[in-house]
Amino acid sequence: MTGSTGDTRSRIQQVALELFTEQGYEKTSLREIAERLGVTKAALYYHFKSKDDIVDSFVADRINRLDQLIDWAARQPTDAASRRATLRRYAEEFFGNEGQSVMRFFEQNQTVVKQLSSGQMMRDRLLRVADVLAGPDPTPGDQLRATMAIFAVHGSLFALRQPEISLEQRQQLALELAFELLDRVGAPEPGRPTG
Amino acid sequence: MTGSTGDTRSRIQQVALELFTEQGYEKTSLREIAERLGVTKAALYYHFKSKDDIVDSFVADRINRLDQLIDWAARQPTDAASRRATLRRYAEEFFGNEGQSVMRFFEQNQTVVKQLSSGQMMRDRLLRVADVLAGPDPTPGDQLRATMAIFAVHGSLFALRQPEISLEQRQQLALELAFELLDRVGAPEPGRPTG
DNA sequence: GTCTATACTTAGATAGAC
DNA sequence: GTCTATCTAAGTATAGAC
Structure with missing residues (x-):
């Protein structure tokens, strides 16, 4: 066969x-x-046209799904509950089915990601999710906060080094920490005008 | 000349x-x-013996400095103030002088980092700093929290996309967020035994 | 001690036969 | 749809000029 x-x-x-x-x-x-x-x-x-093209082929689908997520998220109200919902969807994409294998590829290949066209696109989508989470007219602190919330999802794969921790647990722990970060988006910070 | x-x-x-x-x-x-x-x-x-060897040559110094930091941090008490002090030193290494250029290299070359011996060593040091920050017998939540605190320092370079944000501001913002994460290490979490 | 000339092996990629 | 043959450029290695 x-x-x-x-x-x-x-x-x-x-x-x-x-x-x-x-x-x-x-x-x-x-x-x-x-x-x-x-x-x-x-x-x-x-x-395939080239080595890069092999990557592009299995990334295209991920890009589409992320674009849908971004469109959906951009249409939600800019409150804490919506931010939580957006990140929850992101985590589901990240941990779900084939999603995870492609995401892991990107996690493992950060350099390549910068050079490949599909990598650039993927990186661009990540930052766009962060932008939506940070809300309109964000402070730098909010930007960093939103980006780190996303990275908590990614980080749960390599920061938790006990292999017996299941993917479900990782997703759960990542969301807890990410929510903690997200819930304070837009909150008063040192150096931010209070008015 | x-x-x-x-x-x-x-x-x-x-x-x-x-x-x-x-x-x-x-x-x-x-x-x-x-x-x-x-x-x-x-x-x-x-x-140089090889291409890898060029990387090793300018990484060796960084490894030494991180080892010193880890030794020092391991000898501090396991309270919030000490964790702050450790992360502050880490940020100073990251943003300081030649430190930054080498750290940026690693930031840009995550894949290579996994393959090169010096990369493995560097990665190992990062996780060790996270271990010290997470304290003895940490929960998975603490592990993730500590690792993300370190990544806030790294993330301040690419998450804040306005080029006019100075390195000093990035360092400041990273520390604020990292402290917020670190101060809750060891705090009660959902699913953690309270006793 | 410092470098050049040259060559070896393997990589990604292409053309054309079957 | 797949293979043989070949190309260019990469990392590597060494012999030897100065």
């Missing part, structure tokens, strides 16, 4: 995502991916 | 750190570094 055709493209995506996440994008050669699938490098080039 | 000897090694370090940070470690070729200095690739190999 190894020679079954048609799914080669998705098998490439699957193996590539796995290797890119485990050992890094740059450290993973196309030869390695090809060998794992029992084909040659050139075969990969039939299915 | 281009041929002035002796400082070639440090000029390599300087140019390499600059290019690695700007465009990423993998995207920067040795040829590019060599050309910028008006020498050949082989000349680099006289001064």
Whole structure:
């Protein structure tokens, strides 16, 4: 059954995502991916324009889902409850199904993310979520606060080093901390005009 | 004066750190570094064993300084004031002089950091600072809290996107948020035994 | 002690045969 | 849809000029 055709493209995506996440994008050669699938490098080039293009292919869907989230969030009122709801949705995207594997790839490949077009887009979406969370006309303190709330979700994967902590627990802990940060967005800060 | 000897090694370090940070470690070729200095690739190999070795050379000093910080922090009492003092020292290392340029390199090169030996060491030190901040026998919530406090320092560089915000302001804002997180380490949490 | 010339290996990528 | 062959550029290594 190894020679079954048609799914080669998705098998490439699957193996590539796995290797890119485990050992890094740059450290993973196309030869390695090809060998794992029992084909040659050139075969990969039939299915994808370039190495970058493999990444783009499994990132596009994530971008779309984040765009939907941003649109939805931007239409909510700018209160604490809405910020919580937005972050909760973000966490669900992050921890859910295939979402998590792609997000982990980005977590593991921050450098590459800066160079790749899909990485730029992903980074842009992250900052936009932060912008929505920070609300209109935010103080720098609010900006930092909103961004760190998002990063609490990401950080729950590597900051909690006991492997026995489940993904559900990580998500729960991340949200608790993120809510604590978000609930004080717009609150008086040192150096902020009180009026 | 281009041929002035002796400082070639440090000029390599300087140019390499600059290019690695700007465009990423993998995207920067040795040829590019060599050309910028008006020498050949082989000349680099006289001064450094490998590309990795260039990174190691300017990271070693940072590791030492972080080790000193960790030793000092571990000898402090485990109260909120000491945690603040530890994080303040961390921020000073992060924002200070050459400290910042190397830290920025790591910020920009998270993937590489996982593969390089010096990167592993640096990552290890970060987590150790988080361990000290989280205190003895920490809850997962405390672990996440401590790690995010450190990341507030890092995040102040990219989360605050107005370039006119000075480094001093970033440091100040990062500390305010980090202190808010740290002051609640050890405090009662949902799901934590109160006794 | 400092560097150049040269060459080796492997990477990503392309053209064309089957 | 996949393979063979080949290209360019990367990191690496060494012999030897000065």
